[in-house]
Amino acid sequence: MKRNDISNGNRISRREFFRTAGAGAAAAAGSIAAAGCGRISERTGDSGFGKGAMTFRTNPGTGDKVSLLGFGCMRFPETEAAEDGNIIDQEAVNRLIDRAIEGGVNYFDTSPVYCQGYSEKATGIALSRYPRESYFLATKLSNFSNWSKENSILMYRKSMENLQTDYIDYYLLHNIGNGGKEHFMARYVDNGILDFLIQEREAGRIRNLGFSFHGTRESFDFVLGMHEKVRWDFVQIQMNYADWRHAGERNVDAEYLYGELVKRGIPAVIMEPLLGGRLSKVPEHIAGRLKEREPGKSVASWAFRFAGTYPDVLTVLSGMVYMEHLEENLQTYSPLAPLTDEELDFLEETAVLMMQYPTIPCNDCKYCMPCPYGIDIPAILVHYNKCVNEGSISEDTGSAGYRKARRAYLVSYDRAVEKVRQADHCIGCGTCVPHCPQGIMIPDELHRIADYVEKLRLSF
Ligand code: SF4
Ligand code: SF4
Incomplete structure (x- = not known):
């Protein structure tokens, strides 16, 4: 079975891929040695704060020991809207985050635009009950509609206020890729905001600077091409067993995205491991196929194991609104049982089967909302x-x-x-x-x- 078609067009085995990718990473590390980049290392067990048998990966740039399961704060439990319109059920969020921390999760990813603008605040309230050094905060510059320098800086500072912190561990340029090179230049370079963020990193208020990506290969290559100059400390990509080789026209195959990051020694943070939930709600006969292989495991656990199997993945984000989803994910990563070559082949066959079902690639992120005409x-x-x-x-x-x-x-x-x-x-x-x-x-x-x-x- 062929796999891992990295840029030279040769197909190599997964193990060979990891080995040569490591060599590539080492070569890349030579040119950015000052950045301290190298390979991610892995260990299982207590990070020093959480409990249990969670798998942790070490960021080679900073030494951060990051839980393989990251908490995505894009969706939170909801309740009746408060006067200010906030619909987040803070008590339920606190309970989820308490359990996540107890299970070893120490990476929390939010954005100023998640949960109609209330996610950062809710995340900040829940996490401020713990020592600041016990968790890693990731948030984003989501300057989609107003990318003036003033507004972008305001947004950055507001994130710190909402998150009740004076530094951000992982700061991302949010959702680069759509709109092409010109749009990226306007949002981040021509307005001077990227220079500002680099200075903030030098000042220690940003510990890792990266970007999250959706879009065309051309945009990805362009922004990644800035690595020597900018030093991307991490990159967040959409990766799951369906998008690995079947991302289609609207996105780039994760196999390519991941491979390009590995070549440069840049840790990957994974979003959409479940493809917006579609890999947990697969057609019945596909679910049956997965269940037959692992009767005691959920359909979703296959997707989480897939994302975690790749060693240059720092953490895999999951939005966990229900406690049972959190429990299940904790189980999957405590510790991770990496997929074998044969299981990876099995998932590739599963992905091919899924391609016969013409779903729309909506991941329920709600960035398109509200519609001025009330359409849900x-x-x-x-x-x-x-x-x-x-x-x-x-x-x-x-x-x-x-x-x-x-x-x-x-x-x-x-x-x-x-x-x-x-x-x-x-x-x-x-x-x-x-x-x-x-x-x-x-x-x-x-x-x-x-x-x-x-x-x-x-x-x-
Ligand atoms: S259609 Fe809306 S909810 Fe779906 S992926 Fe696009 S922005 Fe997100
Ligand atoms: S009316 Fe239709 S096209 Fe216009 S914003 Fe709403 S959903 Fe989009």
Whole structure:
């Protein structure tokens, strides 16, 4: 079985890949020796703060011992909105974070735009109950709509205030890639903000400077090409067994992204290990296949093991709204049981099977919200994907399962999305499109879904 097609076009085994990638990393380390870059090392057990058998990876640049499971703070448990509009259930967040820390998790990733702008504050409240040196904070410069230097600096300082800290361990330029080189230059270089952040790193207020990426290979290569000058301390990429070789036109294969980071000795932080939840809600026959191999393990655990198996991964982020998801992930990484070559082949075959299901690559991040016309974009797309996976999409009115599929789709659609917020109310203004990190042509997809629903309704 061939795997790991790194830039020279030769296919090599996973072990060979890790070995040669290590050599590449070592070579890269030579040219950036001053940066202290090298290979990530791994150990299992207590980091000094958490308990249990969590696997930890050591950042070669700083010596940080980072838990392989990172806590993604993009989604938090919700409750009734407070007067200021904050819908986060702080007590539930505290309980989750307490349990995560108890289980050894010490990396927390947030952004000024997560949870309608309330994530950083909630993260800060929960973590401020612990010694500052016992956890690593990651947040981002999410200057999507106003990238003036003044606004960007304001956003950076506000993050520190919200997180109740005077330094940030891992600071990211948020979601670079879409919009191309010109957009990147405008958001970060021409306005002088990248120079400012480098100075902040020199002053010790930023310990690691990196970026998170969605977009084209050209944009990735361009920004990574700045490494010698900027010194990227880490890079956050979307990596899972479906995107490894099947990212499609809207994204870049994770195999390429990861390989380029390894060559340069840059630690990878992984986002979307579950592909926005789609790798935990796979079609029934695929779930059966995974369950048959590991009857005691969840479908999602395969995806987490995949992401953790690659040794230059520093941490794998997971948004854990429910305690059972956190418990399951703690179990998966305490300690990690790396996948064998044969299991990696099995997951590649699984990814190929999944490609037959035409889901929309929405990860429910909600960056496209709010829609000025009230459309609940993520709910519509997530519902559609769920129906694709469950097999309740049927175009063929003459087929045996059509009536059942029709009813299942219509009933669950009305439950999942209020009528006034459904796809048929989208006027196609396009306001949402530039905010989508997955590059989804949202109005096109909504109109397609609206047409499909209309057809279902009329076909009674
Ligand atoms: S294109 Fe549709 S969904 Fe997007 S902002 Fe406009 S009305 Fe809302
Ligand atoms: S459509 Fe795009 S921006 Fe909106 S929730 Fe889905 S992935 Fe996020």
